[in-house]
Amino acid sequence: xxxxxxxxxxxxxxxxxxxxxxxxxxxxxxxxxxxxxxxxxxxxxxxxxxxxxxxxxxxxxxxxxxxxxxxxxxxxxxxxxxxxxxxxxxxxxxxxxxxxxxxxxxxxxxxxxxxxxxxxxxxxxxxxxxxxxxxxxxxxxxxxxxxxxxxxxxxxxxxxxxxxxxxxxxxxxxxxxxxxxxxxxxxxxxxxxxxxxxxxxxxxxxxxxxxxxxxxxxxxxxxxxxxxxxxxxxxxxxxxxxxxxxx
Amino acid sequence: xxxxxxxxxxxxxxxxxxxxxxxxxxxxxxxxxxxxxxxxxxxxxxxxxxxxxxxxxxxxxxxxxxxxxxxxxxxxxxxxxxxxxxxxxxxxxxxxxxxxxxxxxxxxxxxxxxxxxxxxxxxxxxxxxxxxxxxxxxxxxxxxxxxxxxxxxxxxxxxxxxxxxxxxxxxxxxxxxxxxxxxxxxxxxxxxxxxxxxxxxxxxxxxxxxxxxxxxxxxxxxxxxxxxxxxxxxxxxxxxxxxx
Numbered sequence: 478x479x480x481x482x483x484x485x486x487x488x489x490x491x492x493x494x495x496x497x498x499x500x501x502x503x504x505x506x507x508x509x510x511x512x513x514x515x516x517x518x519x520x521x522x523x524x525x526x527x528x529x530x531x532x533x534x535x536x537x538x539x540x541x542x543x544x545x546x547x548x549x550x551x552x553x554x555x556x557x558x559x560x561x562x563x564x565x566x567x568x569x570x571x572x573x574x575x576x577x578x579x580x581x582x583x584x585x586x587x588x589x590x591x592x593x594x595x596x597x598x599x600x601x602x603x604x605x606x607x608x609x610x611x612x613x614x615x616x617x618x619x620x621x622x623x624x625x626x627x628x629x630x631x632x633x634x635x636x637x638x639x640x641x642x643x644x645x646x647x648x649x650x651x652x653x654x655x656x657x658x659x660x661x662x663x664x665x666x667x668x669x670x671x672x673x674x675x676x677x678x679x680x681x682x683x684x685x686x687x688x689x690x691x692x693x694x695x696x697x698x699x700x701x702x703x704x705x706x707x708x709x710x711x712x713x714x715x716x717x718x719x720x721x722x723x724x
Numbered sequence: 725x726x727x728x729x730x731x732x733x734x735x736x737x738x739x740x741x742x743x744x745x746x747x748x749x750x751x752x753x754x755x756x757x758x759x760x761x762x763x764x765x766x767x768x769x770x771x772x773x774x775x776x777x778x779x780x781x782x783x784x785x786x787x788x789x790x791x792x793x794x795x796x797x798x799x800x801x802x803x804x805x806x807x808x809x810x811x812x813x814x815x816x817x818x819x820x821x822x823x824x825x826x827x828x829x830x831x832x833x834x835x836x837x838x839x840x841x842x843x844x845x846x847x848x849x850x851x852x853x854x855x856x857x858x859x860x861x862x863x864x865x866x867x868x869x870x871x872x873x874x875x876x877x878x879x880x881x882x883x884x885x886x887x888x889x890x891x892x893x894x895x896x897x898x899x900x901x902x903x904x905x906x907x908x909x910x911x912x913x914x915x916x917x918x919x920x921x922x923x924x925x926x927x928x929x930x931x932x933x934x935x936x937x938x939x940x941x942x943x944x945x946x947x948x949x950x951x952x953x954x955x956x957x958x959x960x961x962x963x964x965x966x967x968x
Contacts, residue, residue: 483827487820494815562811568777569805570828570871571797724777 480572484580492584498550502542502588506596509661510538514604522665528692530663531604535596536615536687537659540622542592544660544680546585547626548633548650554581555634556643564723574723582627589623610693618690618699622683625706628713629679635721654680679709725752727789728875728906729774734783736766736773736930743769745930747783751923753874756897756907758917761927762958767910768808770927771879774908775805788874801829804868804876808883810860812852818863819848822870829871838866842896858889865896875906883912894919914951926957933957 492498510531517530526533555578558564564574600606608615629650637643656662657671658680664672675681682702689699729751736744744766751757759767772778774785776792785792790799812821822839826832839845842862847855855863861881868876881897882890890913897920901907911917917924918938926934926941934941934957938950945953 480827483824487816487824488813490820491813491815558813561813562807562809563813565777566805566807566811567828569775569800569803570825571801571830572828 480576481580484577485583488577488580488584489587492550492554498545498585498588501545501549502585502592503595505545506538506541506592507599509541510534510596510599511603513538513663514600519604528609529604531600531606532609532692533665533688534663535600535606535608536618536691537663537684538661539593539596539619540626540658540680540684540687541655541660542589543619543623543626544651544654544658546588547623547630548654549630549647550585550588551581551627551630552634552637552643552647553640555631556637556640559634559722559724560640562724568723578631582631585627585630586623589619593619608691610690614690614696615687618683618686621686621703621706621710622680625679625683625710625713628710628717631721632713632717635717638722654678657681659684679705682706725754727751728753728755728787729757729908730784730786731774732784734770734773734785735781736769736778737781742930744773744780747925747927747932749925749935751875751906751908753906754901754904755922756901756909756920758921758924759908759910759927760912760917760924760954765927765958766930767927768879769930771877771908771910775803775877801831801871802874804871804873806864806868806876806878806881808879810864814853816852817848818844818850818852818855821852821863822866825867825870831872832870833872835866835870838869839863842866843892856889857885858892861885861889861893862896865893869900873905875908876900878907878909880910880912882916890916914954918950926954928958 513534514531519529519531522528522530522533558577563577567574567577597606633646633650634643637646654660657675658678659675660680664675664681664684667675682705686699686702686706688694689696727750729749731747731749734744734747735742747770759770761767769778773780774787774792776796787799788802792799822835826835839848842865844859844862844866847859852860852863865878865881868878882893885893894916897907901920921938923935923937924941925932941957942948942950942953945956947953947956
């Protein structure tokens with residue numbers, strides 16, 4: 478536990494020093510929320526809707542940090558630490574390289590949680606946002622998305638042969654998810670054909686969950702997204718455990 | 725004397741290439757053991773097979789009477805390691821690297837004292853990447869010593885250093901030796917080996933071609949100087965011409 482704490486403090490500091498996550502996980506979601514809020518204001522999400530556009534987008538914007546940490550941050554840091562032989566160094570200590578991986582996962586989870594809080598505070602302060610649904614359902618869904626997206630990140634980081642390839646794969650996952658999952662560009666404004674493509678991305682399904690939870694929509698539409706998210710988490714974790722390259 | 729490290733019949737191949745072939749080694753407590761050989765002779769592979777970071781094909785290894793895989797946690801609480809590559813995070817400071825390293829051990833030494841001893845106290849706030857080659861290597865010795873180990877493995881600690889820095893590192897190792905630490909090191913510098921090592925093993929293409937003291941190595945060769953003897957061992961055919 479003492480090792481974990483010391484490592485978490487030091488790895489968080491290093492990550493803050495890198496600034497990437499501060500920009501992409503902390504600042505960006507707030508900017509996106511403000512832009513959406515300013516453009517669409519407190520108009521109803523669609524004609525006759527009981528909730529505003531901001532109400533509808535809150536869940537989606539809150540996942541930007543999960544996306545940044547999960548499919549960009551995690552693969553890059555894991556593959557960098559492997560190529561720098563930091564994982565190997567942990568093999569010749571009384572702890573194990575899994576410790577520093579766990580620390581990284583917790584570090585990115587913290588970014589996501591901080592981002593969620595900041596996005597909520599911004600929405601509440603500037604756009605009179607209130608969560609209409611259940612916080613319990615919302616946080617449960619948020620945790621499930623984190624689990625699912627982070628498992629993709631650990632798998633990519635664990636399997637990519639070098640940081641360069643990890644970077645390419647991370648970009649291929651990150652940018653489509655950021656644009657087409659509905660985190661930045663709202664899913665509802667996409668043409669139907671694009672929505673169909675977006676539905677393939679796991680984060681799109683996760684965001685559907687968050688929307689249902691945050692708007693208090695009936696839960697019958699969430700079964701499929703839940704199954705998809707859990708399946709992704711199990712499959713990616715299994716592949717990562719089986720094929721993870723420590724060196 | 726107590727045996728700190730025992731290696732019997734160690735073998736390791738990469739595909740068809742035999743990187744290490746039937747190495748036997750005994751290192752007693754308090755001894756400095758030097759593993760010598762040209763680049764690619766199998767020094768690093770030997771160390772990594774001993775430490776378990778590379779999987780050996782055959783043979784047995786026992787460090788401090790323990791099995792490196794079965795007793796990994798217990799064993800590495802008492803062993804310090806410095807690999808050839810510098811393995812630390814980008815943008816990490818000296819103090820942070822020491823702090824984190826210390827946190828991995830139950831009975832870690834006070835790293836401030838070690839930094840003081842190795843003349844690095846004024847660099848505590850610096851980024852590790854800002855240190856000079858010699859300072860980095862001294863820091864890596866400090867890191868290997870933080871667990872308060874009974875045995876340390878140092879792989880090519882002085883490669884890439886200038887003469888001054890090499891002497892500094894050299895002096896540090898002499899002090900450690902005087903304190904009774906068991907050291908296994910690899911080196912390319914014969915003056916260093918002569919000064920520090922009680923016993924040496926010379927590797928050539930993964931095989932041990934000499935094992936004994938520096939003096940024995942010189943006596944069994946046609947030369948008076950250890951460096952000449954070393955070259956004679958590693959290149960028995962070609963060297964005659966080189967000297968003439």
